[in-house]
Amino acid sequence: MADVALRRGRERFARPLFLITVVVGSFLLFLTQPMVARMALPRVGGAPAVWNSAMLVYQALLLAGYAYAHWLSRLKPRRQAAIHIVLFALAALWLPIGLRPDILPANVEPALWVPWFLISSIGPLFLIVSTQAPLMQRWYALETSRGEPYPLYAASNLGSFAGLIAYPLVVEPLLPLHAQSSLWTGGYVLLVLLVAACALTIPAGLAEQRPEGARERPAARQVAIWILLAAVPSGLMLSTTTHLTTDIVAMPLLWVLPLGLYLLSFVVAFATRRRPTELITLLVPPLMLITGVVTFSRSAQNPVYSATVELLLLFTVAVALHGEMYRRRPAPAQLTHFYLAMAVGGMVGGIFCAIVAPIIFDWTWEHPLLLLAAAVLVPQRPLLELFERIWASRAARWLAIVIPLVAFGLSALAGAYFGWITGTPAVLVGMLVLLLGLFSLGQRWVFALCLAALMLCYGGWRMLSDSLIHHNRTRSYFGVYTVEDYADGAYRMLTHGTTLHGLQFLAPEQRRQPTTYYAPKSGVGLVMQQADYLYGNQARIGVVGLGTGTLSCYARPGQQWSFFEIDPSMVALATRSGRFTFVRDCAPQARMVLGDARLTLARQPKGGLDILALDAFSSDAVPIHLLTREAFQVYADALQPKGMLLVHISNRYVDLLPVVAASAQSGGWHAVIMDYSPDFLEAGDQFSRSIWIALSRNPDNIAELIVSNFGQQEWRVVSPRKGFDGWTDDYASILPLLKWDAFEFGLSK
Numbered sequence: 001m002a003d004v005a006l007r008r009g010r011e012r013f014a015r016p017l018f019l020i021t022v023v024v025g026s027f028l029l030f031l032t033q034p035m036v037a038r039m040a041l042p043r044v045g046g047a048p049a050v051w052n053s054a055m056l057v058y059q060a061l062l063l064a065g066y067a068y069a070h071w072l073s074r075l076k077p078r079r080q081a082a083i084h085i086v087l088f089a090l091a092a093l094w095l096p097i098g099l100r101p102d103i104l105p106a107n108v109e110p111a112l113w114v115p116w117f118l119i120s121s122i123g124p125l126f127l128i129v130s131t132q133a134p135l136m137q138r139w140y141a142l143e144t145s146r147g148e149p150y151p152l153y154a155a156s157n158l159g160s161f162a163g164l165i166a167y168p169l170v171v172e173p174l175l176p177l178h179a180q181s182s183l184w185t186g187g188y189v190l191l192v193l194l195v196a197a198c199a200l201t202i203p204a205g206l207a208e209q210r211p212e213g214a215r216e217r218p219a220a221r222q223v224a225i226w227i228l229l230a231a232v233p234s235g236l237m238l239s240t241t242t243h244l245t246t247d248i249v250a251m252p253l254l255w256v257l258p259l260g261l262y263l264l265s266f267v268v269a270f271a272t273r274r275r276p277t278e279l280i281t282l283l284v285p286p287l288m289l290i291t292g293v294v295t296f297s298r299s300a301q302n303p304v305y306s307a308t309v310e311l312l313l314l315f316t317v318a319v320a321l322h323g324e325m326y327r328r329r330p331a332p333a334q335l336t337h338f339y340l341a342m343a344v345g346g347m348v349g350g351i352f353c354a355i356v357a358p359i360i361f362d363w364t365w366e367h368p369l370l371l372l373a374a375a376v377l378v379p380q381r382p383l384l385e386l387f388e389r390i391w392a393s394r395a396a397r398w399l400a401i402v403i404p405l406v407a408f409g410l411s412a413l414a415g416a417y418f419g420w421i422t423g424t425p426a427v428l429v430g431m432l433v434l435l436l437g438l439f440s441l442g443q444r445w446v447f448a449l450c451l452a453a454l455m456l457c458y459g460g461w462r463m464l465s466d467s468l469i470h471h472n473r474t475r476s477y478f479g480v481y482t483v484e485d486y487a488d489g490a491y492r493m494l495t496h497g498t499t500l501h502g503l504q505f506l507a508p509e510q511r512r513q514p515t516t517y518y519a520p521k522s523g524v525g526l527v528m529q530q531a532d533y534l535y536g537n538q539a540r541i542g543v544v545g546l547g548t549g550t551l552s553c554y555a556r557p558g559q560q561w562s563f564f565e566i567d568p569s570m571v572a573l574a575t576r577s578g579r580f581t582f583v584r585d586c587a588p589q590a591r592m593v594l595g596d597a598r599l600t601l602a603r604q605p606k607g608g609l610d611i612l613a614l615d616a617f618s619s620d621a622v623p624i625h626l627l628t629r630e631a632f633q634v635y636a637d638a639l640q641p642k643g644m645l646l647v648h649i650s651n652r653y654v655d656l657l658p659v660v661a662a663s664a665q666s667g668g669w670h671a672v673i674m675d676y677s678p679d680f681l682e683a684g685d686q687f688s689r690s691i692w693i694a695l696s697r698n699p700d701n702i703a704e705l706i707v708s709n710f711g712q713q714e715w716r717v718v719s720p721r722k723g724f725d726g727w728t729d730d731y732a733s734i735l736p737l738l739k740w741d742a743f744e745f746g747l748s749k
Contacts, residue, residue: 230345
């Protein structure tokens, strides 16, 4: 009787104990992702590249963790617990969590070095923590009276979501990186204690009970379906992130939101209550038709609406596909098979988006392709009973051929005669294609083809033309660049995502004219024109961020120019492609230094520059690691004692002035700012509004700059914002600097 009472008492706490354990483990796991990516920025540079590499590493480690859990589950339960606790202790040798002291070597491919760097730094910790979701469910299911273990996976993903969202909203704004590392270490110790407590709930001598058929492996077809159902949402999560930050709003917070919604979809799909998942699954196909049109539209025109639609589509599709996975779940004895297949699918989706797509596509084509794959996989039912009867009739075979042909015919008509959907006739054509899609619900392939035709109606034909005929786009590890001619070939523009990165007139007599943010009366234009006056006729000038090479048109004989550029594709566009000729015409001897500017500048001779212009933006994303106090010390070392630093802070969504002002104050810089707006005579496409800050550690240098302008433009002294201490490598938060009013209108940079 005593044993029975002890067992009942133990079981009373089993469910909350296992629940807390998987939540804590998942919270730690997904707190790690943004925290480690943030730690890596000063060492490896290139925020988008770091995030992609980090995501791929995490998916690989998650797969390894699930494979370990699958192997471990074959052993006797008490042996499983002993091995797992020992491995927890071994992984603790990597505490406190952080990165190795290594620095990215010169002439090494970052896409290969960064994953190795991350795995060697946090691999053992991440791997052992990643095993909790499947392994704790397996231990929980050993006692059959506890019920199904799968709802624990919903709790696991709720913990993952909480960890991910807590980082940008709570952890990063409140704690420096060393304190974040200590917090994570404390969480790890708590997790070890919880896992040990879960191990104590395994009765001594318990033999793992296998239900009938449990010894059989899942059918290969079933495993393939699990992998597909996991791969599409995983890929769609990454493609949505790329699509948002390339064509809508390029800000780091949007890296976290798609992953957070992806995790939240598991919470809904694996919950005991099935009604929410069933309702969302029912709504997904018509929702895909209604919102899928945003895929090719010019999203930056209304960024809040477009971002909301994209995120809604990701969440609902992920719920529907993960819900279908849950419906096809195996018996608890095959639970680790199921989660291993899920991890393989996640890895497949990650590899497709992070490695394959940037190599084979010139635009984010993986996004519409994954939406079409989701259209084939998502459960569907006819919209009306009448439609169901029609599709059950003999006419169904012909309808399956005719409807896609009609849909693509109407789509081609819209693309050929109406271009973008703007006028009433074009809208009517789009509505007809949408109605054909609604009629096709329940016929997966027909529905997917109608969705494809509808997306082509709304800008897809133009995107295809740009890729297949005009070849005016280039995609690299760092983004999508588009080159287009305007005004009947009068000038050519370069955009990165949705942000203008340069403009050049094509007439021979105008090709050397500076344009856009680099106008002669802009802050950088005035300084470059006065370089000889300030530093003599052999001024040494460095520029971080090449763009089209517009600044090179200020080069004068005798000056030494160096461009620091992270993306080889940009160097090719500006120097070798012939699309832009600023560098070739104005500074053919300019030195091109490839790599992240902070790292490459640190390798330059100290005091080797007189002027350094910082203009490094990935679309409109904020290069946090280039604006910290430590980064400004690198710039100070690269400049001679009287040297001048110019920082371009024009940005749609973030006010960077307080960041630069705080770094200037802490580093002993004197700073002035110029907010240049072209007047009526200058207005048009040639010049753009720009905000530049000029900094020097020599006050006389700044005074000379102001006097030498002869009243052309007004330089204002920069004052730090009260209560804002700036960014460091150990602490940086973007939330206090957001321009919330800009999101409504999608203002240009």
